[in-house]
Structure formats: structure tokens, C-alpha cells
Amino acid sequence: MNCGPFDYLRPDVRFENTNDPRSSYCFANKGTYKFTESGPGTTVWVDKISTGKNWVNYHDANGTTVAYRRHYIISFPARPPHVDWIEIL
Numbered sequence: 590m591n592c593g594p595f596d597y598l599r600p601d602v603r604f605e606n607t608n609d610p611r612s613s614y615c616f617a618n619k620g621t622y623k624f625t626e627s628g629p630g631t632t633v634w635v636d637k638i639s640t641g642k643n644w645v646n647y648h649d650a651n652g653t654t655v656a657y658r659r660h661y662i663i664s665f666p667a668r669p670p671h672v673d674w675i676e677i678l
Contacts, residue, residue, distance in 0.1 A: 596642035598677055603669070605632035616643075616677060623674040634669040637662070644678040 592599045592615035601613050602624065616622060624633040638647065638657060645657045650671040657663065 595639075598641050598643045598645055598675070599637075599639040600635055600672070600675060601637040602672065603634045603636060605634070611636060616675075617641075619677050621674055621676045624672055625674070633672050635665060635672045636669050637664045638675075646676040646678060647672065648674045648676065 592613070596617070598616040599613060601611055603611050614622070632650075635647075638645070639662045640657050640659055642659050644659055647655045647657060647670075649655070650673050
């Protein structure tokens with residue numbers, strides 16, 4: 590999937606109970622996206638986040654909020670976190 594310019598937020602995720610190995614999403618502008626309400630599975634695991642030109646808050650299933658700065662890329666190869674929702678500030 591082509592997310593266009595590198596300034597978009599791009600999370601790569603996997604949904605539990607599906608045959609799809611990975612899905613990529615592209616977001617721009619301020620707002621939130623609730624994976625658990627929008628995806629095909631109830632559990633969503635994040636493999637990689639690229640923030641683009643956005644400040645991002647990541648909200649995991651444990652209630653923890655993690656802030657990521659602009660132009661930041663992080664991968665979770667061994668123990669991907671369980672995401673509930675993600676927010677562009």
C-alpha cells in the first residue's frame with residue numbers, strides 16, 4: 590500500500606482471528622482512530638509505527654499512553670504492543 594508522502598502517520602498492525610498477516614493504515618490531520626471498533630478482530634497488535642510529520646499518542650490495552658515525536662519510526666519485532674487507539678495531536 591502506498592501512503593503517499595512520508596508526512597502521514599502509518600501504523601502497521603495485525604488483527605487477531607484473521608488470516609490477514611498485516612494491515613497498513615495512513616492518517617493525516619488531527620484526530621483519533623479506534624482500532625478495536627474499526628477492525629475485523631478484537632485484538633490489534635502493532636508491528637511498526639511511522640509518525641511522519643505528526644505528534645502521536647499511542648494508547649495500549651493496558652491503559653498506557655505513549656507519546657511519539659514527529660519523524661519517528663519504531664518497530665516491535667519480538668513483542669508487539671496491543672493497541673486500542675491512536676491519536677494525532
